[in-house]
Amino acid sequence: MRLPTKFPTRSETVSERVVDFMAHLRSQGLRLGVSETHLALETLSQINMTNADEVKLALKSVCASDADQYDKFDDMFKAFWFNHTRKIERNEASEKPANKSHWSNLSQNDDEMISSGVGKQDLPDDDGNDGEEASQSGEGKLVASEIYNINKADLREFMKPEDQEKAKLVAEKLARAIRDRRSRRRRSALKGAALDLRKIARKSISTGGMPFKLAKRYKPDRPVHLVAILDVSGSMTVYSRIFLSFLKGLVSADQRTDAYLFHTQLVKISDALRDPDSFRSINQLSMMAQGFGGGTKIGKNIEMFNKQYAAHSVSSRSVVIILSDGYDTDPPEVMSNALARLKKKGCKLIWLNPLKGWKDYQPVASGMAAALPHLDLFAPATTLNDLAALEPHLGRI
Amino acid sequence: MSWTDLKSDLSNSGYVATDPLAMALHISLSLGRPLLLEGPAGVGKTQVAKTLSEIKNTKLIRLQCYEGLDASSAIYEWNYQRQLLAISASKDKSEPKEDEIFSDKYLLRRPLLDAISQEQPPVLLIDEVDRADEEFEAYLLEILSDFQVSIPEMGTIKATSKPHVILTANGARDLSDALRRRCIYSFVEYPDKAAELAILNKHHPHLNVHLAQQIVGFVQALREEELEKVPGVAEMLDWAATIAGLGINDLSDDPLSLHATLVCLLKTQADQASIPTEIAQKLVGKAA
Numbered sequence: 001m002r003l004p005t006k007f008p009t010r011s012e013t014v015s016e017r018v019v020d021f022m023a024h025l026r027s028q029g030l031r032l033g034v035s036e037t038h039l040a041l042e043t044l045s046q047i048n049m050t051n052a053d054e055v056k057l058a059l060k061s062v063c064a065s066d067a068d069q070y071d072k073f074d075d076m077f078k079a080f081w082f083n084h085t086r087k088i089e090r091n092e093a094s095e096k097p098a099n100k101s102h103w104s105n106l107s108q109n110d111d112e113m114i115s116s117g118v119g120k121q122d123l124p125d126d127d128g129n130d131g132e133e134a135s136q137s138g139e140g141k142l143v144a145s146e147i148y149n150i151n152k153a154d155l156r157e158f159m160k161p162e163d164q165e166k167a168k169l170v171a172e173k174l175a176r177a178i179r180d181r182r183s184r185r186r187r188s189a190l191k192g193a194a195l196d197l198r199k200i201a202r203k204s205i206s207t208g209g210m211p212f213k214l215a216k217r218y219k220p221d222r223p224v225h226l227v228a229i230l231d232v233s234g235s236m237t238v239y240s241r242i243f244l245s246f247l248k249g250l251v252s253a254d255q256r257t258d259a260y261l262f263h264t265q266l267v268k269i270s271d272a273l274r275d276p277d278s279f280r281s282i283n284q285l286s287m288m289a290q291g292f293g294g295g296t297k298i299g300k301n302i303e304m305f306n307k308q309y310a311a312h313s314v315s316s317r318s319v320v321i322i323l324s325d326g327y328d329t330d331p332p333e334v335m336s337n338a339l340a341r342l343k344k345k346g347c348k349l350i351w352l353n354p355l356k357g358w359k360d361y362q363p364v365a366s367g368m369a370a371a372l373p374h375l376d377l378f379a380p381a382t383t384l385n386d387l388a389a390l391e392p393h394l395g396r397i
Numbered sequence: 398m399s400w401t402d403l404k405s406d407l408s409n410s411g412y413v414a415t416d417p418l419a420m421a422l423h424i425s426l427s428l429g430r431p432l433l434l435e436g437p438a439g440v441g442k443t444q445v446a447k448t449l450s451e452i453k454n455t456k457l458i459r460l461q462c463y464e465g466l467d468a469s470s471a472i473y474e475w476n477y478q479r480q481l482l483a484i485s486a487s488k489d490k491s492e493p494k495e496d497e498i499f500s501d502k503y504l505l506r507r508p509l510l511d512a513i514s515q516e517q518p519p520v521l522l523i524d525e526v527d528r529a530d531e532e533f534e535a536y537l538l539e540i541l542s543d544f545q546v547s548i549p550e551m552g553t554i555k556a557t558s559k560p561h562v563i564l565t566a567n568g569a570r571d572l573s574d575a576l577r578r579r580c581i582y583s584f585v586e587y588p589d590k591a592a593e594l595a596i597l598n599k600h601h602p603h604l605n606v607h608l609a610q611q612i613v614g615f616v617q618a619l620r621e622e623e624l625e626k627v628p629g630v631a632e633m634l635d636w637a638a639t640i641a642g643l644g645i646n647d648l649s650d651d652p653l654s655l656h657a658t659l660v661c662l663l664k665t666q667a668d669q670a671s672i673p674t675e676i677a678q679k680l681v682g683k684a685a
Contacts, residue, residue: 031574039428046427047400047420054400054420061421065577067435067568070584197477198469205495209484312568341625 014049015041024080025063028072032063052081167242170388171249175226175257194218225317226250226257227347229305231324233263233296239354239381243323244285246387248273258313261285262301268309296327298367299334306341316346323352323381326368336370348376352387356380399423403452412441412448413588413595421583422449431541431562433526433577436585439629442565445585446522449561456519458560460508462529468536472546474505499550509537510546513556521560527572534576541579588630590617600634604641611648612637614684619662622672622680628662636661648681655681 012020022037043058056077064070199215228247232240247259251273259270275281302322314320320342328335343349351371356379372378377393380386400423407414407422414422418434422445425432434442450457460471480498506514512521523537540546544556564580566572588596593613597604604612616633628636639658640648648655656674663669672680 031578033578036578039430042428043424046424053416057417057420058424060417061424061581061583064584065433065574065580065582067584070582198475201475201477201480201498204481204484205498209481209487211481312571 014044018044021059021080022063025076028076030063030069031065036063165245167245167387168249168252171246172253173388174391175250175253224319225313225315226254226319226321227314228257228259228321228323229302230259230261231263231296231298231322232261233327235296235325235327236323236354239323243381244273246323248281258309260305260309262298262305264297266301266304266308296324297330298324298326298328299330299332299336299338302335302338302342306338310342310345314342314345314347318345318347319350320347321350321352323354325353325355326351326371328367330367332366332370335367336374339371339374343374349374350377350379350390350393351375352379352381352390354381356382406452407445407448408599410448410451411599412444413592413599414445415585415588415592418445418583418585421581425563425581426561428581429559431564431580433564433566433572433580433582434585435566435568435582437587437627437629438567439627439631440585440587441630442585443522443524446520446563446565449563450520453518453520453561455517456515457522458508458512458515458519459522459524461524462526462533464528464530466529466533468533470507471509471533472507472536472540473510473548474507475499475550476503476505479503495550501551504548504551509540510554512560513540513544513546513558514554515558515560518558519560521562523562523564525567526564526576527566527568531573534573538575538579541576587620587627590614593617593630593633596630597634597637601637601641604637605646608640608646608648609637611681611684612640615648615680616662618680618683619672622676624663624668624671625665626663626668628664632662632664648684649678652678 018040019037022032022040026032040059040062043062044055047054047058049055056074059077060070060073064073194217196215196217200211200213203213203215204211228250230240230243230247236243244261247269251257251259251270257270258268259273261267261269269285272281272285339349353368379390379393400420403423403426404414404416404419407419421432424430434445436442446459447457480503483498483503508521512519526534526537529537541562544559545553547553587593590613593616594609597609597613601609612633616628616636620627636658639661643654643658645651645654645658652674656677659669659672659677663672
């Protein structure tokens with residue numbers, strides 16, 4: 001499918017240019033295969049190719065596949081076809097940490113980008129003083145600054161690596177306890193609310209049309225969907241690392257589990273936690289937790305969660321776990337309202353408070369007191385044993 | 398037909414489409430790919446399919462997805478009662494043949510099978526696909542890529558005509574990459590002021606210009622407020638009809654009846670409480 005070129009500045013064919021463009025998109029984290037390239041070329045044959053706006057709209061509808069990509073497509077398009085490369089590429093590099101899922105794609109596609117002559121142009125043209133390949137320079141710098149961040153927020157003196165491993169195991173066990181409930185999916189022939197007419201009809205043929213054996217149907221249990229929200233503000237620093245391991249365990253046991261982290265703002269971390277390379281995953285996390293040790297705005301963050309994520313990800317079958325000590329700098333009504341609204345989604349709310357394990361602890365912090373009426377379970381999370389003791393409760397909820 | 402023609406066709410049938418949406422629809426039609434529309438509730442995603450079926454003058458087959466939707470209510474089901482009757486009726490004469498029992502006569506066609514066995518290609522609207530569960534998505538993949546259905550008792554039924562498929566999603570759940578990859582994608586947002594005004598004019602051409610501008614301005618301002626449920630385009634049209642019906646000529650004339658009509662726009666108790674008369678008046682002021 002080689003068409004004569006319509007791009008006077010380059011001597012390549014349209015299909016080659018489109019292939020390069022697709023490589024460029026891939027490097028930006030879009031998941032596009034050969035069939036999409038083919039589709040894009042086909043699309044171009046349906047429209048007036050000489051009109052840039054038209055081409056942009058057409059390729060956008062073919063290449064973008066979710067709202068996020070849809071938003072960013074215009075910039076990527078401009079960057080490739082109108083040579084705004086350098087400026088935009090720099091921005092992209094500094095935005096990378098927020099772009100969790102694109103991390104792994106980047107490294108996979110480096111080769112392709114280098115092999116395609118034009119793709120190379122779009123790379124951040126750093127002066128290379130960090131002694132790395134050009135294709136990795138953007139990332140290399142980030143990693144360095146991440147490690148610096150980790151060190152600042154590091155809690156190794158409080159938590160030994162074994163503890164973290166254990167937290168992960170406990171969490172995996174908890175998540176499995178929930179997942180196991182789902183595996184009761186066998187279709188019972190004896191019990192069940194409704195008749196299974198399909199089976200009855202099938203069986204009755206062998207008995208001359210007389211339905212002797214009655215088959216029944218029942219609705220199988222649906223999986224419970226876990227959502228964990230972790231507070232990593234100043235007062236929680238001591239616990240945050242071990243809780244991160246806990247979340248990693250929860251998330252890796254079930255694909256559907258979502259995890260979020262908040263300090264002064266809210267970040268979704270399930271994708272980063274799912275990364276099998278734990279070093280990279282921790283790096284990414286500490287990038288996201290840049291506010292590690294900042295002030296706490298629990299109410300405001302839960303409100304933000306309601307607005308941004310709850311509509312999509314919380315339903316009546318969700319269990320929302322909040323890990324926080326309840327010290328909120330906002331007035332308690334904010335949190336109370338936010339929790340009430342979250343509760344309206346029909347989900348179960350569990351609050352794990354590391355302070356509750358302390359002797360004589362009373363939930364008097366105004367935020368905590370305001371939250372109590374909305375909770376289905378308020379449990380301590382001071383030690384790993386506390387977490388492990390949750391298992392029966394989760395089963396009950 | 399070019400995409401601008403399609404856009405004006407849509408507009409003639411009362412649907413004001415943005416450029417990206419018209420382009421996506423054009424591509425999906427000319428390449429025979431399903432179109433996936435995402436966006437908040439009430440921006441007119443479902444209406445695209447309805448209008449398209451009007452333009453193409455074909456049947457609209459709609460599959461409303463819900464949690465627990467399964468193959469037997471989306472693709473096909475045997476008419477068991479009828480089968481049982483046939484079995485017992487034919488008992489005296491001869492043994493019933495299995496072929497007869499499992500023939501077209503006893504097959505209940507559900508929307509998806511119905512859509513691929515039409516003479517003229519229909520518009521197949523798979524509404525709120527994200528509400529169905531993952532298993533159903535997998536069925537859908539098979540049908541959307543091959544346009545055929547396999548029924549164990551009868552064999553494979555191939556499409557007599559390829560339907561124009563439009564899927565809509567609200568983001569209740571993340572759709573699988575596999576499904577997204579098979580679709581042309583467009584994100585539909587709330588219309589901007591000019592577009593919404595055009596929509597209002599299409600539906601209520603007799604409204605005076607000033608009032609129409611006030612209505613659209615008010616709804617646009619209302620969307621900026623902190624609401625649990627943001628009013629969509631359909632609500633705006635309802636409200637406009639109400640106001641026209643009550644004979645209100647200027648929104649700032651009668652604050653009390655204006656406030657009473659807000660029931661068309663605000664659909665939860667908390668939202669109604671958060672927009673008292675004074676704020677409503679302020680919004681009217683902003684809109685003007």
